[in-house]
Amino acid sequence: MELIYKGKNKNIYRLPTGALQIQFTDAVTGENGVFEPAAKSILKTVPGAALSSTQLSAYFFKKLNAIDVPTHFISVDADHTSISVKDTTPFGGHGIDVICRFRAIGAFEARYNEFVEHGEELDTLVEMVLKDEHEELPPILPDTLEALGIMTLPEYNFMKNLARDVSEFIRMDLAKKGLELYDMKLEFGRDSQNNEILLINEMSANNMHVYKGERLINPIELEEIMLKK
Amino acid sequence: MELIYKGKNKNIYRLPTGALQIQFTDAVTGENGVFEPAAKSILKTVPGAALSSTQLSAYFFKKLNAIDVPTHFISVDADHTSISVKDTTPFGGHGIDVICRFRAIGAFEARYNEFVEHGEELDTLVEMVLKDEHEELPPILPDTLEALGIMTLPEYNFMKNLARDVSEFIRMDLAKKGLELYDMKLEFGRDSQNNEILLINEMSANNMHVYKGERLINPIELEEIMLKK
Numbered sequence: 349m350e351l352i353y354k355g356k357n358k359n360i361y362r363l364p365t366g367a368l369q370i371q372f373t374d375a376v377t378g379e380n381g382v383f384e385p386a387a388k389s390i391l392k393t394v395p396g397a398a399l400s401s402t403q404l405s406a407y408f409f410k411k412l413n414a415i416d417v418p419t420h421f422i423s424v425d426a427d428h429t430s431i432s433v434k435d436t437t438p439f440g441g442h443g444i445d446v447i448c449r450f451r452a453i454g455a456f457e458a459r460y461n462e463f464v465e466h467g468e469e470l471d472t473l474v475e476m477v478l479k480d481e482h483e484e485l486p487p488i489l490p491d492t493l494e495a496l497g498i499m500t501l502p503e504y505n506f507m508k509n510l511a512r513d514v515s516e517f518i519r520m521d522l523a524k525k526g527l528e529l530y531d532m533k534l535e536f537g538r539d540s541q542n543n544e545i546l547l548i549n550e551m552s553a554n555n556m557h558v559y560k561g562e563r564l565i566n567p568i569e570l571e572e573i574m575l576k577k
Numbered sequence: 578m579e580l581i582y583k584g585k586n587k588n589i590y591r592l593p594t595g596a597l598q599i600q601f602t603d604a605v606t607g608e609n610g611v612f613e614p615a616a617k618s619i620l621k622t623v624p625g626a627a628l629s630s631t632q633l634s635a636y637f638f639k640k641l642n643a644i645d646v647p648t649h650f651i652s653v654d655a656d657h658t659s660i661s662v663k664d665t666t667p668f669g670g671h672g673i674d675v676i677c678r679f680r681a682i683g684a685f686e687a688r689y690n691e692f693v694e695h696g697e698e699l700d701t702l703v704e705m706v707l708k709d710e711h712e713e714l715p716p717i718l719p720d721t722l723e724a725l726g727i728m729t730l731p732e733y734n735f736m737k738n739l740a741r742d743v744s745e746f747i748r749m750d751l752a753k754k755g756l757e758l759y760d761m762k763l764e765f766g767r768d769s770q771n772n773e774i775l776l777i778n779e780m781s782a783n784n785m786h787v788y789k790g791e792r793l794i795n796p797i798e799l800e801e802i803m804l805k806k
Binding site (some may be wrong): 440441459460462463464470471473474475476478480481485486487488489490491492495496497498 | 669670688689691692693699700702703704705707709710714715716717718719720721724725726727
């Protein structure tokens, strides 16, 4: 299999069928000894983290596929630590992060600290962040995405609305277990076969800030609370 | 008179009438020995720069007032280096820059250098930049401005469309003299009397990139070409 992406939480391979395989790792990101999904460095290796990410991603993707959300998810693989997904083309070449915010924390709170309180409620605010070869760029306007030829305004609105629907669906599912989704990072890509816009990437604690009361829930806990009780 | 703002190109005073006076300075901004309107430092003092900024601002504001664009401009003062304007409240406390881009240069080109060519045409792209106490923040989305309570979406669209109309008007006026407007920074505020949104700040080479062929035109030249020939 050809390795086409090597990341902290996952590696992605191209399968002989043309589909992709997301192979999760046991790495957990963080900084200053504390778990943080948006951190740029690995905090530690936690046996079981890959299994947790796989099970949670499969759990959410299956639920989303069942309500006709277009996703790249095909199946969980026999090793239980990877999923097979459709091949997609990233927006702009390196992809776009679509961030849904229910509360002001993290980078958003830091950026607008003069204008928001810590943890202030936001009405499912959606921001898109374009990635170039080297880094994540600042939030990008829909008009700018169109001007750069990365997506049309109707495509922007389609993804914005779908991101809101998906994150609201997940927020409600977490709430049933007494958890609160503060924010979530989604990604979309174009289906390499037919150009359809699909929800891609993973659906795990690696791309959500999930709180139980005042405490940020780590990847292993999230899977245990959601799938094992 | 009470000094309420001290900047590189201008100082702003509150007049006994409640109106404001923008007193231009002879400072010209730049870096590495070259004029650059968006530069953070003063390049040199050029006798006549304050007069040029005053005359050009008055020239454009009078034209805009005449076609019913709501602006803060009242009159040129007797000293010929200051203008009297209506008092306005800045958006978000420290104001918002509304940037109209006809060509990709400067900060935009640097940010999206993987996605645009130098000087590439942009279809009057409008981006807004929120300022906090310390700095200009990255481009901000209309949804985020609404979530932070800084403006409503209809207000965003009003300013975006007005900024496009104003910059297009100025672009065409410059074109009559063989000049090309690459981009322009506009500011808006709320009229302190009645909350009406007004075009504020100045209209000079301090907030435009104006080219003659391949060469960036400096403040003195711009006024000479526009008003003295």
